Amino acid sequence: MNGAILLERLGDRLAGLRGRMTLDAGMDKVTWFRAGGPADVLFQPADEEDLAAFLRAVPEDIPVSMVGIGSNLLVRDGGIRGFVVRLSAKGFGQAEAVSPTQIRAGASIPDKRLAAVALEAGIGGFHFYHGIPGGLGGALRMNAGANGVETRERVVEVRALDRRGELHVLSNAEMGYAYRHSDAPKDLIFTSALMQGYAEDRTTIQADMDAVQHHRETVQPIREKTGGSTFKNPPGTSAWKEVDKAGCRGLMIGGAQMSPMHCNFMINTGTATGYDLEFLGETVRARVLEHSGIRLDWEIKRVGTFRAGHEIDPFLGQML
Numbered sequence: 001m002n003g004a005i006l007l008e009r010l011g012d013r014l015a016g017l018r019g020r021m022t023l024d025a026g027m028d029k030v031t032w033f034r035a036g037g038p039a040d041v042l043f044q045p046a047d048e049e050d051l052a053a054f055l056r057a058v059p060e061d062i063p064v065s066m067v068g069i070g071s072n073l074l075v076r077d078g079g080i081r082g083f084v085v086r087l088s089a090k091g092f093g094q095a096e097a098v099s100p101t102q103i104r105a106g107a108s109i110p111d112k113r114l115a116a117v118a119l120e121a122g123i124g125g126f127h128f129y130h131g132i133p134g135g136l137g138g139a140l141r142m143n144a145g146a147n148g149v150e151t152r153e154r155v156v157e158v159r160a161l162d163r164r165g166e167l168h169v170l171s172n173a174e175m176g177y178a179y180r181h182s183d184a185p186k187d188l189i190f191t192s193a194l195m196q197g198y199a200e201d202r203t204t205i206q207a208d209m210d211a212v213q214h215h216r217e218t219v220q221p222i223r224e225k226t227g228g229s230t231f232k233n234p235p236g237t238s239a240w241k242e243v244d245k246a247g248c249r250g251l252m253i254g255g256a257q258m259s260p261m262h263c264n265f266m267i268n269t270g271t272a273t274g275y276d277l278e279f280l281g282e283t284v285r286a287r288v289l290e291h292s293g294i295r296l297d298w299e300i301k302r303v304g305t306f307r308a309g310h311e312i313d314p315f316l317g318q319m320l
């Protein structure tokens with residue numbers, strides 16, 4: 001189904017929404033990888049009320065998925081069926097200190113901005129967000145973390161809408177956090193969160209943020225088209241070590257490459273398709289399995305449909 005057909009099917013059900021609809025929206029313009037096919041319709045709700053009205057209006061058999069800043073997403077070349085929601089900066093991008101140690105923030109705020117708000121307020125514990133290029137919604141879903149801190153250590157409660165547009169407020173325990181994972185129901189769209197830090201002087205916070213930035217600049221290809229860490233660290237070892245030992249540092253398929261600088265980062269060297277990137281990732285998984293018997297799990301979220309004739313078997317180990 002393409003965007004025009006989808007909207008025609010819905011008739012005037014969506015009349016009155018204030019957000020922006022983009023038909024056949026190129027996800028290569030949205031994701032950090034700068035690759036992948038179009039979403040049938042990209043919807044950017046004006047605010048939480050508009051999002052709830054949208055979710056109530058769209059019949060449940062039509063898929064609705066969520067994209068944040070797109071720094072952890074690999075979109076397949078066939079694109080994404082149905083609606084993709086992206087929270088607007090205006091309606092969901094604010095953050096303010098609500099007590100000497102707590103911040104309430106909208107889910108589209110970039111992590112870097114959240115770190116800056118915490119610095120201004122003299123609230124410690126948010127410096128790690130200075131180095132993560134995503135937004136708060138993605139951080140809440142992925143339990144994003146760095147420099148020994150994870151999102152779960154900061155979350156007090158999260159506001160979310162379900163597929164029917166009903167509001168939920170989830171406690172930290174209800175978010176069901178584990179390493180780079182939340183067990184919160186998949187259909188939930190997080191709209192804002194109350195976050196907990198601790199009082200700290202601004203000089204210390206600034207120094208921590210500078211250290212985060214310096215570390216990134218030296219060990220990660222942060223100016224490339226990438227999705228960050230491709231695979232989760234397996235128990236007892238680091239994904240990059242296993243990728244390296246299996247001889248995959250710098251490995252290239254089409255325009256996709258395992259970064260020579262940080263070999264758990266996959267990069268689009270300029271012409272990579274979603275297929276190139278996913279095929280490269282599965283090839284690395286297969287080689288690591290063969291070399292060390294370890295099954296690497298993707299950290300990057302792969303979404304959408306394959307282009308016809310370009311399907312990839314998950315974990316194509318046995319074929320190679």
Ligand SMILES: Cc1cc2nc3c(=O)[nH]c(=O)nc-3n(C[C@H](O)[C@H](O)[C@H](O)COP(=O)(O)OP(=O)(O)OC[C@H]3O[C@@H](n4cnc5c(N)ncnc54)[C@H](O)[C@@H]3O)c2cc1C
Nearest residue numbers: 066068069070071072134135137138139144145146190228
């Ligand atoms: C250079 C680079 C460095 C990185 N370094 C790190 C790092 O140190 N630590 C780390 O943890 N990650 C890192 N990442 C990965 C990425 O930045 C994080 O996972 C980030 O939290 C993703 O946020 P996003 O807004 O880009 O989410 P997206 O990539 O857009 O989406 C990720 C997932 O979150 C879901 N999602 C997004 N917004 C919402 C919402 N509002 N409600 C519900 N679900 C939502 C999406 O559906 C998807 O499943 C890095 C990425 C890059 C490119």
